[in-house]
Every structure is written in structure tokens, then in C-alpha cells.
Amino acid sequence: MSRSLSDFTGAAGLALALLGGGVAAAGDRHAAAAVERGRYLVNVAGCNDCHTPGYMQKGGAVPVGEWLTGTAVGYQGPWGTTYAANLRLTASRLTEAEWVQFARQERLPPMPWFNVAAMTDADLRAIYAFIRSLGAAGTAAPAYVAPGGKVTTPYFVFVPQVDPPRAAAR
Numbered sequence: 001m002s003r004s005l006s007d008f009t010g011a012a013g014l015a016l017a018l019l020g021g022g023v024a025a026a027g028d029r030h031a032a033a034a035v036e037r038g039r040y041l042v043n044v045a046g047c048n049d050c051h052t053p054g055y056m057q058k059g060g061a062v063p064v065g066e067w068l069t070g071t072a073v074g075y076q077g078p079w080g081t082t083y084a085a086n087l088r089l090t091a092s093r094l095t096e097a098e099w100v101q102f103a104r105q106e107r108l109p110p111m112p113w114f115n116v117a118a119m120t121d122a123d124l125r126a127i128y129a130f131i132r133s134l135g136a137a138g139t140a141a142p143a144y145v146a147p148g149g150k151v152t153t154p155y156f157v158f159v160p161q162v163d164p165p166r167a168a169a170r
């Protein structure tokens with residue numbers, strides 16, 4: 001019995017399909033590992049402290065689904081008034097490569113941009129994978145207000161205070 005060409009192509013096709021399935025499964029595992037790593041980094045690097053509403057006040061007891069949706073309480077100092085952005089929306093409009101570049105840009109206080117800029121590409125990509133896995137949610141944080149401008153939200157004042165009577169008594 002002679003074997004037809006289609007037997008061979010069929011077997012080759014099956015082998016390729018199996019190989020493809022293996023590659024896809026490995027890809028899924030890789031993606032899941034990046035998401036988990038990103039979640040860990042966001043957690044320990046303190047991104048939620050400012051970018052997640054109520055995170056500080058609740059000692060971190062905020063559901064992951066609400067993480068990084070930005071806050072409407074401003075941070076005011078000599079730089080004006082800034083708001084921790086909704087990173088879920090930010091990530092949703094950037095590609096991975098754009099995010100890596102964007103995340104490293106210099107920002108106004110109290111954003112610790114220098115810490116984020118020091119992260120490796122792999123860490124920044126993992127953070128991106130995690131944020132994208134959460135999906136876009138919430139609304140944009142209020143816009144930056146220049147020094148002396150009208151601020152319509154609550155805000156923290158970041159100006160060092162010296163208590164005059166106690167300082168004089170020392």
C-alpha cells in the first residue's frame with residue numbers, strides 16, 4: 001500500500017498544530033507570570049498608596065478591582081496641585097512599548113518618577129501586563145492646577161511646617 005502525499009502533510013499538520021498548542025500554552029504561562037509579577041511590583045513599590053482611592057486610609061484593604069483608578073484628592077506644593085492619575089485608563093491607551101517609555105518620564109511631586117525610571121524594562125512590562133489585565137475602569141483624575149490657580153477638590157498641602165513657639169524654645 002503506497003502512502004499518499006496527504007498522509008504526510010496531514011501528519012506534519014498535526015505535528016505543527018501540537019507544537020503550536022505547546023507554544024501557545026507556554027505563552028499563556030509566560031503572560032500569567034508577568035501579570036503576577038506586575039501585581040507584586042505594584043504592591044511592594046507602593047503605587048497604590050497614591051493611585052488607589054482610600055488605600056492608605058484602609059491599610060491596603062482595597063479590592064484589586066479598584067486598584068490604580070486614580071484619586072481626586074490633590075497634592076499641593078510649590079509645583080501647583082497634582083493628582084495621582086488613573087493608571088488603568090493610562091495603560092489602556094498605550095502600547096507596551098509606549099508605556100515603558102511614558103512611565104519613565106519626569107513628573108511633578110509627589111510622584112516618585114525617579115524610582116519608576118530606575119525599574120528594568122521587564123519590570124515595567126510586567127506592571128503594564130498587570131494593569132492591562134485589570135482593564136480600563138473609573139474616570140480620569142482631575143487636571144493639574146498651576147501654582148495660584150483655583151483648586152476645586154480637597155487637597156493635601158506639602159509644605160514643611162516649623163512650629164514657631166517650640167522652635168524658639170529650643
Ligand code: HEC
Pocket residue numbers: 042045046047048049050051075082083084085086087090102103106107108109110111112116127144
Ligand atoms: C506619593 C504618591 C505617588 C506614588 C507612591 C506613585 N505615584 Fe504615580 N503619580 C503621582 C502623581 C501625583 C502623579 C501626577 C504627576 C504629575 O501631574 O506630573 C502621578 C503620575 C503617574 C504617571 C503618569 C500617568 C499619566 O497618565 O499622566 C505614571 C505612569 C505613574 N504615576 C506611575 C506610578 C507607578 C508605576 C507607581 C508605583 C511604582 C507610582 N506611580 C507611585 C503620585 C504617586
